[in-house]
Amino acid sequence: MFRFSTCSFRGVALAIILNIGLVVCSGGTVRAEDQDGGVPGDWLSTYLGARTAGIGGAFVAAAAEPISVVWNPAGLSLLSQNQVYVETARLFESTSINGVSFAFPARRFPSFGLTILNLRSGEFERTNELNESMGEFSEGDIAFVLSACKSVNRRFSLGANVKVVRQSIEEFDAAGVGFDLGLLYNITRSLRFGASVLNVGGPTLTLRAIDESYPAEFRGGFSFEFFSGRALITGEINHRSGPGASFHGGTEFWVHRNMALRFGYTESSPSGGFSYRIMPGMRFDYAATDHELGVTHRFGMSYQFGGFFASSEAVPPIFSPLGQQSVTKFYLKAKTKADAERWSLDIEDKSGHIVRRFGGKGTPPAHVMWDGKDESGLSLPDGIYKYRLVVIDLEGREFVGHERKVEITTEGPRGAVPVFTKDD
Missing domain, CATH: 2.60.40.4070 (Immunoglobulin-like)
Known part of the structure; x- marks a missing residue:
């Protein structure tokens, strides 16, 4: 947690300029058609939480949330209190994604976390060779992520995930197991580097006798805090086998002790959001992300208790x-x-x-x-x-x-x- 002290007009102006600059850069980017829809596990790789989406998905080095283990399991080392986080997002054509995450930071033993994510599509029409309707079907994906993290010293932390993923389409379903590795390194008290390797050794799912493996993914980025922790700038580069590399960036500024604003860039679209502290230990998050198919809205709620x-x-x-x-x-x-x-x-x-x-x-x-x-x-x-x-x-x-x-x-x-x- 940071101290909230009165800052100068110059500091506020600089933060606003940085926020506007990110939005302008994002808005001026030429959009490209989405080429990742057929990549196995794309729903999990492109998953964004309510706070994460607000800063453009650049969260590998700023992963101070229980659900951040999806991007970097070493992020558990940044938590001081036990925390519960729930969120939901309405996507397109009645498709929704929901998540719940628990984190339990420890002192001498590793910190642990559990995250559950679920993607559920709307109903699709089933047809035969003559294009005759044969009813409807839906698709569903669910991931269970068990995380552990340990601070090696005051600067360096390591983390790992074990995740079980299950997919179902019509009467077919399959499950697989994979692993993630992550690290955080505090260069200074304000500047942090983060990196993770996802989908190590799977998961591999077999539907209709065809093996589909989640492609390996590398994420690397930085986060920089200033104005006594009230402002944050993040940047991140992701690379997946198949889709290739993508850049993400964002900024967060606490304009009030209980209110934060966010602007970011994700893939080829701008994003933004805010947080509001309802009461000590409880926070509401919201984010909106622009997309070719429309604007998506994400909502999250966190509650902290006990711990340190x-x-x-x-x-x-x-x-x-x-x-x-x-x-x-x-x-x-x-x-x-x-x-x-x-x-x-x-x-x-x-x-x-x-x-x-x-x-x-x-x-x-x-x-x-x-x-x-x-x-x-x-x-x-x-x-x-x-x-x-x-x-x-x-x-x-x-x-x-x-x-x-x-x-x-x-x-x-x-x-x-x-x-x-x-x-x-």
Whole structure:
């Protein structure tokens, strides 16, 4: 999770220019006819999630979602909390694709994930040699992906998938098993490289005595964060045996703590989308992708819980340095992937200025006391103040707690006081 701080007008303008530039470049690209429809496993190779589609499918190095194991299983190393992700997309001619994914990050053991994807077509008319109708049939594909990932050190992570794929057409069906391998390398804290090799050794499906193997696929790309993690630029090159190479790129910018906008380029079409944090730990994603057959819409919902975190709570949340409740106690909790290196609890005024900072090395204490004074020991004026706990572990990961509020008041009780006269 990143810190959200006020950025300069120049920074916002630069992010907007980058977003517009990607859309213009995407819109100016000459579209080509889709030549990949007959490639086995094309539905899984070209699969895009709600967030992924918004940045043009360039996700191999920014794979911080449970469902990102479809592109790079090493992406599980970027997750800090247990997470559930569900999404759906309505494609063309009543065809839909749905997915659900679970991720469980671990500290000393590998992180694990499970993803289920399902493609279901509409009804097709069956005809004989004389073109006479013989009813209808449909096609369905489903993939079960079991993932594992381990951070070798603070910069390097490795991951692998075992996937079972099943396809059914009319009364025919077949299943096969394949493997994926992926890695992530943090060049700096802001710049990351990602790569994956998909469909290693299959899957191979046999329908009507004909073997069809998913072609091997290579993905490589980068992601770069700036503006304190509020902005992201990604780029990716994919290559499959048969269809050849394709380029993807996109950008993401959190215009507000709870709202992100995305623009991207995928294949030969522009895309865009947004995210909205409904509540702490819950996020809604949407993406729209242009296509020759029309615009497709994707919807996703994620929920985070448990896992690794940092949290703080002021008790009482309202206190008076001149009254009975003269101090407030901040209760601190943290669970990090590696041992904690340092922590800080910043208290800010309504202008965003830090008026008091607590901090130290190692794991944060169970609680700290605050008497309503600033760093120089002067009493602060009445008002509402924001605070947040940040913990950094020995491998450089930053765990940022939810922002909360505490209030200082030196006024007496508020409300109407009844006055009685002799006549009463």
